[in-house]
Amino acid sequence: MKNKGLIRIQNPPTILSSAAVVGKKEHDGPLGADFDLHAEDDRFGMDTWEKAESEMQRLAFGLMLKKCRMREDDVDAIFAGDLLNQCTGSSFGLLDFGIPYFGLYGACSTMAESLMLAALTVGNNIFNRAAAVCSSHFCSAERQFRFPIEYGGQRTPTSQWTVTGSGAMLVANDGGGPYVTEVMPGISVQKGITDANNMGAAMAPAAVDTLTRYFSCSGTVPEDFDVILTGDLGAIGHDITMELLYSSGFNIRSVYNDCGLMIYSAKEQDVHAGGSGCGCSGTVICGPVMKRLRQGIYKNVLFIGTGALMSPGSVQQGMPIAGIAHLVRISSELPGTLVSGEERGGSNG
Amino acid sequence: MNLDANTYQVYAKGYGKKSPVLRDCACAFLVGGIICCIAEGLYRLYLHLGIPETNVRILTPVSMVTLAALLTGFGWFDKIAKFAGAGTLVPITGFSNAVVSPAIDTKAEGFVLGVGAKMFIIAGPVIVYGTLASVVWGVIYYFLHRGGIV
Structure with a gap:
C-alpha cells in the first residue's frame, strides 16, 4: 500500500515556549485573555500595514524567547511564513535576530507546516532548537488579495475574516513537553472550487484527506484526542469536513473544533463564516491551546493547519483553488504512553 | 473521500447561507434613495442661490463626488456601504469611493507607482x-x- 505519509518522530521534541500577538479585534474575541500581547490600533506603531505585520512577528518571536529565557544564539533555525508576496512579513520581521531562516509558503497552513519542519529537524538531531513562526494581518491581506481597506463593498456570507496576529513557537530537544510526537504532511487537493470568498469549501477536502489518511494508518480514533483542531475552515468548511469524515466512518463531532470559529464571536464581531489566515491557527495554537496543554486541560491535541493555495492572478484566470492540510500531533506525554494501534514501519527512521 | 470535483461543487453549494437578497435590495433602495434626495436637495439649493442651470448640472455631481471622497477619507464610507451595498455603489458616490480608496491605500508605494498607477485599479x-x-x-x-x- 502507498505510504500514507505519517511520520512518527523517534525523539519527540518539546515545545519549549510559545507566544501569540494579536490585533484589537482578536483581543476582543472569546479567546482574548489567552493571547500574550495585543495592539489597540492594529498598526503596531508602524506607518504601513506590511510593516505592522512584520512588527507582530518580531514581537511574537522576542516574547517567545523571553518566556523561556533564551537568546537569539540559542536558536539554530527559524521556519517562518506569512501570506504576503515573497513572504516579506517574515523576512523583514525576523531580520534583526540573525538566525538561519527558512521562508515558507503554506498559505494559512503555515503554523502547522513550520512546526512540522521544526519538529522534524530537531527530532532528527539536525538542530537543537528551532522556531516556527507565522503571521497574517487583516489589512495587508485585504490589500493583496481583495480590495483597498476603505473600499465600500459587501462581503458574502461565506467569506472569512483574516486574523491580525502572529504566533511563534520554540521546539527543543530538551524539556519535559508538551511534545510533537507525530506529523503528517498534507497533499494538495483540488475539487474545482473557484470562489475566493468560499475558502472553507475549497480547503475542506484537503482536511478530510489528511484526517482520513491519519486515522486509517495511525491506529488512533477521534476519541483518543481532547481536541481535533483545524486551522481556518470556518463555519462551512467545518461542517463539510465533519460530514465527509462521518460518511467515511470517522465521527469527530464530540472533539472537533476549528480555530477560525474559536477566535471570534461570529455574531457579535460580524466575521461571517469565521476567521482565516496564518495568524488564525498560529495565535490559537501558540496562545490558548498551548496554555491548556501546559495546564493539563488538554493532553492530546491533533492540529491540522489548513491552507488555500491560490493567488489573486490564479483566481482571476479562473483556476480552481487547491487546499492543503498539514497535521501535527501534540501530546503532553511521551509516545511510550500514547495510544497506538499497529506500528507502521518507522517512516521517519 | 471519493467525491469527484463536480459532485463536490454541487455538494458544497448546499452549505453556507445565501446573501439575503430581499433585505439587500431594501437597504440599497433606501440608502440609494437618500443619496439621490441629497443630490436633488443640492440641485435645488444651487438653483435657489442663482447659479445657472447648466453649471448646477455639473456642480451637483461634483459635490456628491467630493462628499463621498471625504467620507472615504474619514473611514465612514465603507461602513455605510456595508449596509447599503448597491445603494452607495451605483450612484456616482460609488465611483468616487472606488477612486479614493485605492489612492489612500497605495500612498505608501509613492505618488507615481502607488497613488498614480493604482488609483484607477x-x-x-x-x-x-x-x-x-x-x-x-x-x-x-x-x-x-x-x-x-x-
Missing part, C-alpha cells in the same frame, strides 16, 4: 467600458437619427 474598467459603450451608442444613435427614428 477599480474604477478603470468603468471608465474604459463606459467610454466604449458611449461610442457604440453614438454609432447606433447616428443611424437611428439618419433613419428618422429619433
Whole structure:
C-alpha cells in the first residue's frame, strides 16, 4: 500500500515556549485573555500595514524567547511564513535576530507546516532548537488579495475574516513537553472550487484527506484526542469536513473544533463564516491551546493547519483553488504512553 | 473521500447561507434613495442661490463626488456601504469611493507607482467600458437619427 505519509518522530521534541500577538479585534474575541500581547490600533506603531505585520512577528518571536529565557544564539533555525508576496512579513520581521531562516509558503497552513519542519529537524538531531513562526494581518491581506481597506463593498456570507496576529513557537530537544510526537504532511487537493470568498469549501477536502489518511494508518480514533483542531475552515468548511469524515466512518463531532470559529464571536464581531489566515491557527495554537496543554486541560491535541493555495492572478484566470492540510500531533506525554494501534514501519527512521 | 470535483461543487453549494437578497435590495433602495434626495436637495439649493442651470448640472455631481471622497477619507464610507451595498455603489458616490480608496491605500508605494498607477485599479474598467459603450451608442444613435427614428 502507498505510504500514507505519517511520520512518527523517534525523539519527540518539546515545545519549549510559545507566544501569540494579536490585533484589537482578536483581543476582543472569546479567546482574548489567552493571547500574550495585543495592539489597540492594529498598526503596531508602524506607518504601513506590511510593516505592522512584520512588527507582530518580531514581537511574537522576542516574547517567545523571553518566556523561556533564551537568546537569539540559542536558536539554530527559524521556519517562518506569512501570506504576503515573497513572504516579506517574515523576512523583514525576523531580520534583526540573525538566525538561519527558512521562508515558507503554506498559505494559512503555515503554523502547522513550520512546526512540522521544526519538529522534524530537531527530532532528527539536525538542530537543537528551532522556531516556527507565522503571521497574517487583516489589512495587508485585504490589500493583496481583495480590495483597498476603505473600499465600500459587501462581503458574502461565506467569506472569512483574516486574523491580525502572529504566533511563534520554540521546539527543543530538551524539556519535559508538551511534545510533537507525530506529523503528517498534507497533499494538495483540488475539487474545482473557484470562489475566493468560499475558502472553507475549497480547503475542506484537503482536511478530510489528511484526517482520513491519519486515522486509517495511525491506529488512533477521534476519541483518543481532547481536541481535533483545524486551522481556518470556518463555519462551512467545518461542517463539510465533519460530514465527509462521518460518511467515511470517522465521527469527530464530540472533539472537533476549528480555530477560525474559536477566535471570534461570529455574531457579535460580524466575521461571517469565521476567521482565516496564518495568524488564525498560529495565535490559537501558540496562545490558548498551548496554555491548556501546559495546564493539563488538554493532553492530546491533533492540529491540522489548513491552507488555500491560490493567488489573486490564479483566481482571476479562473483556476480552481487547491487546499492543503498539514497535521501535527501534540501530546503532553511521551509516545511510550500514547495510544497506538499497529506500528507502521518507522517512516521517519 | 471519493467525491469527484463536480459532485463536490454541487455538494458544497448546499452549505453556507445565501446573501439575503430581499433585505439587500431594501437597504440599497433606501440608502440609494437618500443619496439621490441629497443630490436633488443640492440641485435645488444651487438653483435657489442663482447659479445657472447648466453649471448646477455639473456642480451637483461634483459635490456628491467630493462628499463621498471625504467620507472615504474619514473611514465612514465603507461602513455605510456595508449596509447599503448597491445603494452607495451605483450612484456616482460609488465611483468616487472606488477612486479614493485605492489612492489612500497605495500612498505608501509613492505618488507615481502607488497613488498614480493604482488609483484607477477599480474604477478603470468603468471608465474604459463606459467610454466604449458611449461610442457604440453614438454609432447606433447616428443611424437611428439618419433613419428618422429619433
